[in-house]
Amino acid sequence: MKYKVVALKLLRAISLICIVIIFAMPFVWMMSTSLKSLGETIIFPPKWIPADFHWSNFEKAWNSGPFLRFFVNSILVSVGILILQFCTIIPAAYAFARYRFKGDTFFFGLTMITLMIPAQLIFLPVYLQMSAWGLLDTLWALILPFASSAFGIFLLRQSFKQVPEELIEAARLDEASEWKIIIKIMVPMAKPVLITFGLFSFITHWNDYFWPLVMTTSDASRTLPIGVTKLLQVEGGVAWHILMAGNMILVLPILIVFFFAQRQIIRAFVYTGVK
Template identity: 45%
Template sequence: MKLAFSRILLVVVALLWVGPYAWMVLTSLRTLPEIVAAPAWPLPKSIQFDAYREVLTAIPVGRYFLNTTVMAVAIALLQILLALPAGYALAKLHFVGKKVAFALVLACLLIPAQVTFVPVFSMLGPLGLVNTFAALVLPFGVSALGTFLVRQALLSVPDEMIEAARLDGASELRIVYGLLAPMLRPTLASLFLFSFVFHYNDYFWPLVMTTDDDVRTLPLAVALLREQGTGVRWHIVMAGNVILSLPVLALFAAVQKQILRAVTARVG
């Protein structure tokens, strides 16, 4: 009885999560007159792909997708590259001010990026980095969340393993990237996913830092679909959002095993 109730509850929760996305997909397959006539009825009378063809015609999806993917992947890799030694220092090294440094990392988790965009913009402007990929990537290269996750994962690694590596002549960098990084693969995969999804969908920072289509990202292009023509063409907007979401879904499908492994290790 309890098992059946648990499964029913899981199905209900899953429908609550999947429902909005399914509504978006079905709306993208309808025509605008259908949506205007019955906006609360998601099922299309006949499946239409005109909205997708119009999206692909209205904006250079390939260029925007490449810009967005390059930016999100570069940020995620840079965060992993820097979070590993930072988390290692906070978890395994002994130095004056270690607790203060960790407290500052936790404090950074409470500060939204919108609070810091004015000083960051003022710093990047004189350097000529506005409207470049560097302006989209460098401000997010250091991740407080990534440092915290790596530090917490390294607390479970025995100190004896690190000492043995040092006795074998391994440098600190070799220990961090050669020994510990493969052991933290589930945690790093989770960090990569969190970072990629957040920055792939980010609208605010690319809007502030870019003025040229050559470096603009896909969320900005999808938002511009609302402004074309008269009124909001919801089927076009929904089709654009479906296209925007597909790479994220593909990435999640690719790394879900690593995430489940990380969660299982945490619970265990």
């Protein structure tokens, strides 16, 4: 029996190591390629560790276009979307979690149905609406269509439903307004869930390529994923080392945000799982 337990633990450890390798290998390869010379990127068999670390690849990628503008646009769009989403999903989730009104199940189901509609299916009417408002080729065209999130409403509603009703009733007996209950009680208790959703939202819109491609036409309004594609022809061909350096610049903010938010993500899943 003892050997069986040891064997199972060993098998589990090997499985976890294999999973980590599978998911980490593309990132390690991208990082390695970003530090190679052009010749080292096309040799076979490939080399994982470059002979010399070419840090100048990052400088070339950054200076190949208005990368600072792309970077700032990505921050403005991702953060702008997140702020608007918090302003809409928090009261909506509170209403669905704590109020009973005619048609509440229907409206919540209608909200969830939007999760099954891909962006590629609705981009044309949204595009026409943005055009009618004169917002094409502006950052607003990248922000306003995502001002709310059905996934965020669902996730936050589940968290709000776990708050004891007695706590809310006690706040109402103290004549606390609904907004005060939301801000002082619900939001602090749902902080891990809010941070988790914020991270998912930030990553999704930071990496978004399709929407900026169809909604913008000039570099003044485009974001970093569009800018990275311009690196394909930096040196007259596919300069893989420059392209990978640009991808490293693209992914670095995500890694930084994840590093600071990982504890809250774990807390969010543990909290919802225990309940």
